[in-house]
Amino acid sequence: MVIGVLGLQGAIREHLEMLASLGVKTRIVKSAGDLEGLAGLVLPGGESTTMRRLIDRYALLAPLRQKINTLPMFGTCAGMILLATELEQGDVHLGAIPMKVKRNAFGRQVDSFETMLAVEGIEVDIEAVFIRAPYVERIDQATRVLARIDDEIVVVETDMHLACSFHPELTNDTRLHRYFIEKVKKQRSVHVI
Ligand code: GLN
Numbered sequence: 001m002v003i004g005v006l007g008l009q010g011a012i013r014e015h016l017e018m019l020a021s022l023g024v025k026t027r028i029v030k031s032a033g034d035l036e037g038l039a040g041l042v043l044p045g046g047e048s049t050t051m052r053r054l055i056d057r058y059a060l061l062a063p064l065r066q067k068i069n070t071l072p073m074f075g076t077c078a079g080m081i082l083l084a085t086e087l088e089q090g091d092v093h094l095g096a097i098p099m100k101v102k103r104n105a106f107g108r109q110v111d112s113f114e115t116m117l118a119v120e121g122i123e124v125d126i127e128a129v130f131i132r133a134p135y136v137e138r139i140d141q142a143t144r145v146l147a148r149i150d151d152e153i154v155v156v157e158t159d160m161h162l163a164c165s166f167h168p169e170l171t172n173d174t175r176l177h178r179y180f181i182e183k184v185k186k187q188r189s190v191h192v193i
Pocket of ligand 1: 078079104
C-alpha cells in the first residue's frame with residue numbers, strides 16, 4: 001500500500017516521515033503518472049494559491065479531480081482549502097469535500113497557535129498546531145464534523161476524504177495520520193470486494 005504526498009510546496013517531508021514512521025510506503029507526487037496505483041494521497045499545508053499555481057504548471061488539476069471519487073485524500077491546512085467545493089474567496093481547486101472554507105480565518109491576533117483538541121473517533125485530545133489556518137464555514141450533508149474550536153469547524157471527513165485546519169505533521173502526534181490510514185484501508189477493502 002503506497003500513500004502519496006503532493007510534493008509541490010509546503011510541509012512535504014514531515015508528512016512523508018510521519019507516514020513512513022507508521023510503516024506506510026510513500027511517494028512524492030509531482031506528475032499525473034505519480035498518482036497511478038496510490039492507495040491514498042496527502043495534500044500538505046503551505047500556501048494554497050502557490051500550490052494551485054504549481055498544480056496548474058505541473059498539469060495536475062484534471063488528474064487530481066478525476067481521482068476524487070476513488071482516491072482517499074487527506075488535506076491539512078492549505079490542503080483543506082484545496083479539497084473544498086466552495087471557498088469564501090477565489091477559485092475552487094479540487095472540489096472533493098462538500099464544504100465552504102474560509103482562508104486565514106482565525107484573524108491576525110491569533111494568526112498561529114497551538115492547542116489540545118478533542119476529535120471525534122480519537123480517544124484523547126490531539127496536539128494541534130494552527131498556522132494562518134482556514135476553518136470550515138459550512139458543510140453539506142455528505143460531510144461530517146469531527147472537531148471544532150469554539151464554534152468553528154476544524155476537522156471534517158466524508159466517507160472518502162479527511163481534512164483538518166492544522167498541521168498534524170508538525171507534532172509527534174500520529175493519530176490523525178493513523179486515522180487516515182484506516183480510512184484508506186477501508187476504501188481498499190470496499191474496492192477489493
Ligand atoms: N494560509 C494558507 C493558505 O491560505 C494556509 C496556511 C497553512 O497551510 N499553514 O493557503
